[in-house]
Amino acid sequence: MKDILKEIQIAAAEAVLKVYDQTVDPEEFLVTPTKKEHQGDYTLVTFAIAKTLRQPPPKIAVALGEYMAKARYWISGVEVVQGFLNISLADEYWSSLLNDMKASPDFWKPKQPKEKILVEFSSPNTNKPLHLGHIRNILLGWSTYKILQACGHEVYRVQIVNDRGIAICKSMLAWTKFSGGVTPDQAGVKSDHFVGDWYVRFEKEFQIEYKAWQQTAEANAIFEKRPDSEIDESAFYKSYKNKYFNDLSSLGKEARGLLLKWEANDPDTIALWKKMNGWVYAGFEETYQNLGVSFDKLYYESETYLLGKGIVEDGLNKKVFYQKEDGSVWVDLTDAGLDHKILLRSDGTSVYMTQDVGTAQMRYDEFGTGRMIYVVADEQNYHFQALFAIMAKVGAPYANGLHHLSYGMVDLPEGKMKSREGTVVDADDLMKTVIEEAAIAAEEREEVDQEVIRKIGMSALKYFIIKVDPRKRMTFDPKASVDMQGQTGPYIQNAYVRIQSIIRRAEDGGGSYEGYVVNDDEKTLLNMLGQIAHVIENAAKEYSPALVANYAFGLAKEYHRYYHEVQVLKAESEEAKNYRLALIEVIGDVLKNTMDLLGIEMPERM
RNA sequence: GGUCCCGUAGUUCAAUGGAUAGAAUAGAAGUUUCCUAAACUUUAGAUGCAGGUUCGAUUCCUGCCGGGACUACCA
Numbered sequence: 283m284k285d286i287l288k289e290i291q292i293a294a295a296e297a298v299l300k301v302y303d304q305t306v307d308p309e310e311f312l313v314t315p316t317k318k319e320h321q322g323d324y325t326l327v328t329f330a331i332a333k334t335l336r337q338p339p340p341k342i343a344v345a346l347g348e349y350m351a352k353a354r355y356w357i358s359g360v361e362v363v364q365g366f367l368n369i370s371l372a373d374e375y376w377s378s379l380l381n382d383m384k385a386s387p388d389f390w391k392p393k394q395p396k397e398k399i400l401v402e403f404s405s406p407n408t409n410k411p412l413h414l415g416h417i418r419n420i421l422l423g424w425s426t427y428k429i430l431q432a433c434g435h436e437v438y439r440v441q442i443v444n445d446r447g448i449a450i451c452k453s454m455l456a457w458t459k460f461s462g463g464v465t466p467d468q469a470g471v472k473s474d475h476f477v478g479d480w481y482v483r484f485e486k487e488f489q490i491e492y493k494a495w496q497q498t499a500e501a502n503a504i505f506e507k508r509p510d511s512e513i514d515e516s517a518f519y520k521s522y523k524n525k526y527f528n529d530l531s532s533l534g535k536e537a538r539g540l541l542l543k544w545e546a547n548d549p550d551t552i553a554l555w556k557k558m559n560g561w562v563y564a565g566f567e568e569t570y571q572n573l574g575v576s577f578d579k580l581y582y583e584s585e586t587y588l589l590g591k592g593i594v595e596d597g598l599n600k601k602v603f604y605q606k607e608d609g610s611v612w613v614d615l616t617d618a619g620l621d622h623k624i625l626l627r628s629d630g631t632s633v634y635m636t637q638d639v640g641t642a643q644m645r646y647d648e649f650g651t652g653r654m655i656y657v658v659a660d661e662q663n664y665h666f667q668a669l670f671a672i673m674a675k676v677g678a679p680y681a682n683g684l685h686h687l688s689y690g691m692v693d694l695p696e697g698k699m700k701s702r703e704g705t706v707v708d709a710d711d712l713m714k715t716v717i718e719e720a721a722i723a724a725e726e727r728e729e730v731d732q733e734v735i736r737k738i739g740m741s742a743l744k745y746f747i748i749k750v751d752p753r754k755r756m757t758f759d760p761k762a763s764v765d766m767q768g769q770t771g772p773y774i775q776n777a778y779v780r781i782q783s784i785i786r787r788a789e790d791g792g793g794s795y796e797g798y799v800v801n802d803d804e805k806t807l808l809n810m811l812g813q814i815a816h817v818i819e820n821a822a823k824e825y826s827p828a829l830v831a832n833y834a835f836g837l838a839k840e841y842h843r844y845y846h847e848v849q850v851l852k853a854e855s856e857e858a859k860n861y862r863l864a865l866i867e868v869i870g871d872v873l874k875n876t877m878d879l880l881g882i883e884m885p886e887r888m
Numbered sequence: 889g890g891u892c893c894c895g896u897a898g899u900u901c902a903a904u905g906g907a908u909a910g911a912a913u914a915g916a917a918g919u920u921u922c923c924u925a926a927a928c929u930u931u932a933g934a935u936g937c938a939g940g941u942u943c944g945a946u947u948c949c950u951g952c953c954g955g956g957a958c959u960a961c962c963a
Contacts, residue, residue, distance in 0.1 A: 624961045664958045766926050769912040784923045846928045
């Protein structure tokens with residue numbers, strides 16, 4: 283299929299060569315779709331080239347336009363407005379465009395040199411169920427995977443599960459002490475929520491203990507000796523909580539004891555840990571299935587947390603790292619605009635960074651992926667800057683291919699989600715809610731198919747989140763997220779469904795549309811269809827599925843308008859009918875394909 | 889102290905340095921003998937402030953104001 287943007291650039295470069303006898307790179311020309319209020323389909327902007335040619339932009343536009351219109355059969359006319367050269371494309375171009383799309387069903391996919399790419403996303407802790415923040419993460423990760431795959435790459439999806447540490451030990455301890463051995467099945471609670479509930483229970487018990495302790499003479503003595511006497515009692519105890527947990531709390535001592543036993547491979551502790559994590563994984567799996575996502579490989583921190591030491595020692599030998607007198611190992615990242623960063627504690631144990639260094643290497647060894655993308659919230663921007671700088675320092679061959687897909691946190695209309703205040707929106711509850719809302723809306727329309735209702739509800743939720751530029755912090759309004767009108771998933775689904783409905787009713791089809799002359803609405807649609815590969819390519823380059831989401835909406839909107847403008851089955855001629863059937867079929871395919879890149883399914887009717 | 893991100897209609901989001909800053913929603917007014925009205929049409933409404941670079945700035949640079957995140961042998 284003709285890449286029209288490129289063709290125009292090439293023609294323009296050729297025109298410069300012929301008219302001004304100068305060689306320019308075609309890529310230098312800016313070509314954009316012409317604004318609606320002007321005559322033309324594409325616009326060549328000549329301001330940038332004016333300097334090299336030493337001519338006023340309008341003059342250049344006229345000269346280039348004159349040449350291009352003569353040299354290219356597919357240009358039917360040109361019009362110059364200031365420095366803008368508006369190009370109209372010939373009917374031959376428009377009719378061949380649809381033919382080309384029909385002939386190559388993969389026309390919507392960008393063609394790029396194949397790469398092996400790894401995408402890490404989700405990566406939850408095992409002490410709590412997934413929440414709204416994870417949903418944004420998962421949708422971004424999944425969509426990035428789909429988009430890169432559409433670009434022709436070989437993409438692997440992985441996550442690293444934080445299955446160890448003090449948090450899960452808290453759940454384990456609370457369950458042991460207070461549950462009487464009840465299982466999720468017996469309790470009738472989804473198993474990851476069940477484990478999360480025991481985590482909450484631990485925190486509750488700990489608070490009771492902490493509050494009681496605050497009344498003791500020991501607490502009072504500590505409070506009196508506080509360094510800053512301005513601080514009042516409640517603020518002090520808030521800041522002292524961690525220290526109390528580590529030094530004085532009996533529950534804290536028990537939880538840490540459990541962690542020590544875990545680290546010592548105590549069989550009973552390991553068995554309990556496996557049992558409870560098993561519950562969590564079963565719950566997660568259900569949530570992933572409902573979200574429609576899956577992974578190629580799961581990593582567990584319990585298996586990776588010791589990695590990286592070898593690389594650190596290696597770096598130490600090569601003098602890229604340095605050791606302090608106390609034995610701790612550091613890296614100086616000031617040349618990268620960062621600070622000094624610790625890699626091994628003075629007792630020789632790893633930190634988070636050490637593990638990430640090791641994990642990156644392990645994945646490279648395993649998958650041979652020269653590009654690795656980490657979908658992680660923007661609170662860890664600094665961490666990843668440091669990690670990538672370190673990988674560059676140790677000379678990892680894939681260091682340039684590391685990318686942090688950093689996304690903004692999800693807020694609620696009332697403000698930040700806070701687990702302590704119980705305002706965290708649970709992923710399972712949320713999915714249930716949107717599907718219920720879809721069911722209510724479907725009732726009026728007498729839609730009873732549960733599968734259709736599920737697809738509609740999920741599309742509302744997913745589209746609401748994925749349409750926002752990942753980098754930006756977003757506000758999640760639960761009421762707006764179940765909207766099905768306007769810029770929403772169901773609106774796009776509806777455009778698709780309308781198309782399918784027409785196609786179903788068209789008994790014949792595939793007939794000739796030879797000689798049919800497209801109208802302006804059809805040109806607009808064809809133009810949009812012709813841009814799809816660029817949009818996806820750009821979304822891949824920018825790591826922004828939102829670009830695909832906005833495109834899909836734009837196309838659906840244009841189609842809805844078209845739907846009101848013209849008749850397909852009762853078109854004015856047989857050619858018109860055949861043409862429109864062929865056109866809307868391609869539109870339907872593109873809508874379905876782009877929504878699939880976002881992880882959104884299309885119903886055939888709704 | 890250091891590093892980074894974000895400020896666009898009432899609200900939620902768009903806009904590779906390009907033409908008169910686009911949508912959606914909420915508000916107002918309309919459209920159904922017609923392929924699905926979850927639709928369409930019309931209407932009103934915005935670039936935090938002050939400079940600079942440029943033919944041209946929401947976009948790039950500087951300062952300020954406002955919001956957020958990170959960084960101090962935590963993950």
